[in-house]
Amino acid sequence: MSKKSIRIASGQGFWGDLLTAPLAQVSKGQVDYIMLDYLAEVTMSILQKQKNKNPELGYAKDLVQTCEEVLPYLMEKNIKLITNGGGESGEPIADVKDKLLSANVYLGAGPVVEALKHGAHIIITGRTTDTGLTLAPMIYEFGWSMDDWDKISAGTVAGHINECGAQASGGNFLGDWKSMPDMANVGFPIIEAYPDGSFIVTKHEGTGGAVTRETVSEQLLYEIGNPEEYITPDCVADFTSIHLEDLGNNQVKVFGITGNPATPFFKLSASYADGYVAFSTLTYSYPDAYEKAQAADRILRKRMENLGLEFDEIRTEFIGMNACYGPLAKPIEPNEVMMRIGVRSRNYSAVERFGKEIAPLILTGPPSVTGFSGGRPKPSEVVAYFPALISKSVIKPTVIVEEV
Known part of the structure; x- marks a missing residue:
């Protein structure tokens, strides 16, 4: 039986984000999931340079300390952690090593859903899409079909709002930024999601910043091209269908989202010297x-x-x-x-x-x-960075579950 709602907390919006945020998210209130988004194109290049110097590196090193800090709360409150902090820790591409340093496929929510089905509590991926980290728990908990394009698109929009940390809750805000309260103690966003695809963007009480229609709207416009075709591995979401309702008290309801089938391609991010x-x-x-x-x-x-x-x-x-x-x-x-x-x-x-x-x-x-x-x-x-498309038919994601 699916849950009536789940709460998915954003804990990092990039590698180098506020180190205290993950602990605050799991300790200051109830959440079911915390997602840590570490990766951007420039981050992948940095990780590859580090891996060139030391093959044991290539991941977001902050993740180790963060896990040590939040693990007691994850166990006590049964919170699950999902992150793409594994970065460049894939297998070497020996056949083309002289020409190419790395090639990463942007996977969607599917492999994360599989890991959740196997009972995983901490999930560390490589280049999974930012949106997939939030979408996957919604698919898993609500039993959504991977081809229910409207719901998958709704979860994708939720992921887009969650992916940049406090940018949706008052950080980097172009509006009345001078009046944004207590930014030294800014609260990171939380997605309170429902089975019908609607969700509420909020944050923990007693934290700084604000969640308003304006802060959420700014985040929705971040890094998008054609708003009618927001393309991810999981769907093509229509951002023009989004409805926002400011409920007050740092709560914004997002609903009415529609979308279209996913494309037959993954995005591939290659790097070369x-x-x-x-x-x-x-x-x-x-x-x-x-x-x-x-x-x-x-x-x-x-x-x-x-x-x-x-x-x-x-x-x-x-x-x-x-x-x-x-x-x-x-x-x-x-x-x-x-x-x-x-x-x-x-x-x-x-x-x-x-x-x-x-x-x-x-x-x-x-x-x-x-x-x-x-x-x-x-x-x-x-x-250097080189983007390309690759057929999904030739990519076979692997999920490894280990007990520790």
Whole structure:
């Protein structure tokens, strides 16, 4: 017999999120599940670089400490944990190792549902979709069919709201962010889901931030393309069908969601070695801070040209002036401007030599300069990202259940 409702807590929205959030979610109130979403495309590249240095790595290392902290509550309250923190801990791809560093298929909720059916309490996956971590408990607990596209789409929308942690409960909020209460103690969102596919977004009482129609709406718009076709391995959800009702007291009801059949493809995320990069910064102060920073950029570029250094890309940003708005930035007279310059090349020596040209600018370039610290910038390996589609028919997910 399926449950009348379940509560699925978001505990992490990315690798590097608030470390205290998972413990708060399982200790400050009742939840049935906690999902920890660690992975993004850039995270997969970082994990692959770590695994290149140490084959035993490649996973979200914060997960170990988090599990130690929350495990007593999981056992006491019968809470189940689902996370994609396994990251790059798959099998090596020896046949194409010289060309490709890794290839990860974005799996959906299906394998997680299978693990739950086998009685698993802690489920650690690789590149499972963010939405699948929340959708899977709903399928399992309510007995939904994998081809009930409206309900699967509803669970997918719930997962989309839950996936970025406190971004749905007041964090990174573009509305009246100044009045958002007690953000130092922000509460992460919780999905209270029902068998008909409707759900309520809420958070624990006594925590900071807020769950409102506005905060949930902003999260719904995060990283989507065509709102009528939000494509996941599990379905194609129609975000234009979403209805929101603000119930007050940090509760927003989400209902009326429809969707369409899943595509026959998985998304594949591949990474490959693509040269080296290095970055450095220098800060120039008033007066004429921007002009000084621009002059330093011109001088540095000319010196690298005179040295015969060739790069695939040279990029300069003037932080405090136009780093965010580029050519649309309004002219101002700033107190200081930070010149941030980076180079990229497949030639390690060229990138390394770039790092030796920064410090000389202090005494051989424009005046009023500060901010040089940390020594010469060193080349860092570029792990590039390449997306593709692969037929689901050639991918066979494996679920391994172990008792500890």
